[in-house]
Amino acid sequence: MADTEPVVVLAFQKVLRELGCRVSDEFLKRLIGIGVRNMLKEALRSKGMNLDDRTLDDLVRRKNEVQLGMTGEIKILNGAVDLVESLHGKVKIALATMSNRVVMDKVLGEKRLERYFDFIITADEVERAKPDPEVFLKCAKELRCLPEKCVVVEDSVFGVIAAKKADMKCIAVPSGAYSAEELRKEGPDLIVNSLKEKQKILDYILA
Secondary structure, three states: OEEOHHHHHHHHHHHHHHOOOOOOHHHHHOOOOOOHHHHHHHHHHHOOOOOOHHHHHHHHHHHHHHHHOOHHHOEEOOOHHHHHHHHEOOEOOEEEOOOOHHHHHHHHHHHOOHHHOOEEEOHHHOOOOOOOOHHHHHHHHHHOOOHHHOEEEEOOHHHHHHHHHOOOEEEEOOOOOOOHHHHHOOOOOEEOOOOOOHHHHHHHHHO
16 A cells, blocks of 8 residues: 555664664565564564563554654555555455554654545554464454455565465565565466556456
8 A cells, every 4th residue: 555665664773783784775674574573573583683562562652653753754655546546346345564552653643544444454453464464364254254255465575475275365465575576476367567557456356
C-alpha cells in the first residue's frame, strides 16, 4: 500500500548507529518483511553483537518512536488506493504487516486508509514472522475464508514464501528491494510491474 522503505531504513539506521552497529541501507532493505525484532537481531548478528531480550525490546520501542516521528514522509504507492477502492465491497480485504501496531495505526489514520480493511493484523499479534505463514493464516481465519480462496499481494521474497506456505494464491509486485526475477523464483501465481496494473490484478482476483 505504501512506500515505507525509506522511513523504515532511516529509523533502523538511527537506532543501530546509537549502538555503534553500522550496516548498509541495502542490507536492511532486503530484510524488510521479517519483523522489527528479527531485523535488529540480523543486523547485530552481522557485526558479532548479541543483546538480551530486554534490550532488544527497548530497541524495538526506540525504533518505533523514531519511525512515528517520520510517518508524514511516507508516500502511498501509485495505484494502491485506486485498487482497493475497486475491490472494496466486492471481496474481503485484510492488511497483514510485519510493522508494529503503534506505527501502522498512525500511518493508516494519517493516510485515511482504515476504512478499506475488514481486518488488520500486525507483528504484535503473531508469534512468528514471515516467511512463516502465521500472519496470513490468521487473516484467513478472522475473515472466515479458506486459505485456498485467498490472494496475497506481496513485494518481498519472505512474503511470497509465506503466502505459498499458507496455500494461498500470490500476486508479486517488485515495488521493494527485490526484483521481479527474484520474486519469480519463489513461485508467485502472477507478477505485475506495479499496482497501476489494476485491471490485470482485478481480473485475477475476481475471476
